[in-house]
Amino acid sequence: MRIILDRISHSYADTEVLRDISFDLRAGEIVSIIGPSGCGKSTLLRMIGGLERPGAGQVLISGPAPEGCLNPLTYIFQDFALLPWRTVEGNVSLVLEDHGIRGARAREVIADVLARTKLSDFRRAWPRQLSGGMKQRVAIARALAVRPAVMLMDEPLSALDSQTRELLMDDLVELWTRTPFTAAYVTHNLAEAVRLGHRIVVLSRRPGRIREVVDIDMPLAERPARMAELEPLQRSLWEMMRDEAAAADRELAHA
Numbered sequence: 527m528r529i530i531l532d533r534i535s536h537s538y539a540d541t542e543v544l545r546d547i548s549f550d551l552r553a554g555e556i557v558s559i560i561g562p563s564g565c566g567k568s569t570l571l572r573m574i575g576g577l578e579r580p581g582a583g584q585v586l587i588s589g590p591a592p593e594g595c596l597n598p599l600t601y602i603f604q605d606f607a608l609l610p611w612r613t614v615e616g617n618v619s620l621v622l623e624d625h626g627i628r629g630a631r632a633r634e635v636i637a638d639v640l641a642r643t644k645l646s647d648f649r650r651a652w653p654r655q656l657s658g659g660m661k662q663r664v665a666i667a668r669a670l671a672v673r674p675a676v677m678l679m680d681e682p683l684s685a686l687d688s689q690t691r692e693l694l695m696d697d698l699v700e701l702w703t704r705t706p707f708t709a710a711y712v713t714h715n716l717a718e719a720v721r722l723g724h725r726i727v728v729l730s731r732r733p734g735r736i737r738e739v740v741d742i743d744m745p746l747a748e749r750p751a752r753m754a755e756l757e758p759l760q761r762s763l764w765e766m767m768r769d770e771a772a773a774a775d776r777e778l779a780h781a
């Protein structure tokens with residue numbers, strides 16, 4: 527399944543938030559979306575997820591969802607959004623129950639996604655007993671359980687400390703390398719964008735326009751060892767972002 531963003535523009539009342547955004551999310555690809563604060567990244571993700579309709583332009587879906595897909599567009603949030611009164615496996619089973627999947631079939635799916643996210647030993651734990659990184663792994667397991675066509679990830683690691691973030695990036699790479707998934711990955715963090723994105727969409731300050739789309743050819747699994755080769759790209763992204771953020775500040779000062 528492929529998602530095509532076709533000339534999306536949007537305003538809230540007098541505030542123009544997005545202008546003429548077009549790019550594709552191709553199957554098996556992680557697209558990082560970066561841009562200064564308030565440039566419309568989360569708004570764009572909500573439009574891809576069908577939670578909001580753009581004022582102009584459209585989000586097109588081409589091709590069938592993956593086999594067994596229960597929810598084609600599935601969110602992963604920064605705050606994990608786990609139910610505290612359900613165990614790890616209870617949180618995952620919830621999304622299956624929503625689709626009438628119970629019993630042996632549910633147990634099989636839960637065992638698979640908990641193994642893939644290294645949570646098998648914690649299946650009976652409560653969210654309060656888990657670290658932030660583990661909670662986010664539960665949220666990822668829950669998202670994988672519905673076999674999404676596209677995971678919509680809104681700053682999924684930004685509530686975590688830097689070491690946990692590193693570990694989770696490794697986990698995401700391992701997960702993708704074993705079974706490629708498709709994701710739109712919104713982040714402020716350029717290191718994350720470069721480490722995880724097959725492509726990076728750089729938005730300008732508000733109204734968010736596409737400043738650049740950068741393809742990164744290097745396999746995800748090779749990136750930690752070859753980070754030095756990616757540093758010039760990360761630097762040039764920062765220069766772009768710094769200019770945009772500084773300009774946004776100047777505009778606010780004049781407003």
Ligand SMILES: Nc1ncnc2c1ncn2[C@@H]1O[C@H](COP(=O)(O)OP(=O)(O)OP(=O)(O)O)[C@@H](O)[C@H]1O
Pocket residue numbers: 538541543561562563564565566567568569570714732
């Ligand atoms: N429902 C809404 N009604 C009115 N204005 C909104 C609404 N949602 C977002 N906005 C405004 O639209 C702009 C873009 O918001 P959005 O959250 O999409 O940006 P962002 O790039 O994700 O920001 P950040 O990086 O700070 O998370 C902001 O100025 C925000 O205040």
